[in-house]
Amino acid sequence: MEILQIVGVGIVATVLIVLLRQSNRSEYALLVSLVTGIIIFTLILNKLKYVVEVLNQLVRSTGVEFAYFTTILKIIGIAYIVEFGAQISRDAGENAIASKIELGGKVIMMVLALPILLALMDLVVKILP
């Protein structure tokens, strides 16, 4: 079961990080937490790929405009990367950098979502008498 591996890796890494921080080696603690995040993500990689494929087929079968779904997928990916980077820098105590990363992520997501917003506006205008 993957979940046991994930929890095990998380707890072991946390103990190691506390040990490293205690012997004032906090740069290595940050690197260990970064590597742990990456390892846990690669553990769930296949499951995530499976979910995305099923969603793909679902959207394709319902005949909804496929571009919207790829945009949603992109936004989810961006959200994950932004959260990953912001959390790492927040752990290291750099809240300013974390909020800058989140600001950049929000702007990029907004840019991606604009076409859908415009399409919605056209639809609404068409419906109104």
Added chain:
Amino acid sequence: MNIDLIFKIASIGILLGILHIVLDKAGKEEFAHIVNLVGVIIVFTVVIGLISKLFNSIKTIFQLY
């Protein structure tokens, strides 16, 4: 994914910490700092390789081209 990478990085950190203290006691402070810097650089290059692999896999999954 190689979970033992976590143990490698942690052990490098601890060993360099001890080496730092030993070198300090031996009176070679600047040498201790250099050793510490080299250690961080080596581990960081390994971690950057991992990060680029992670970002590539995210790009393929979420079609973020």
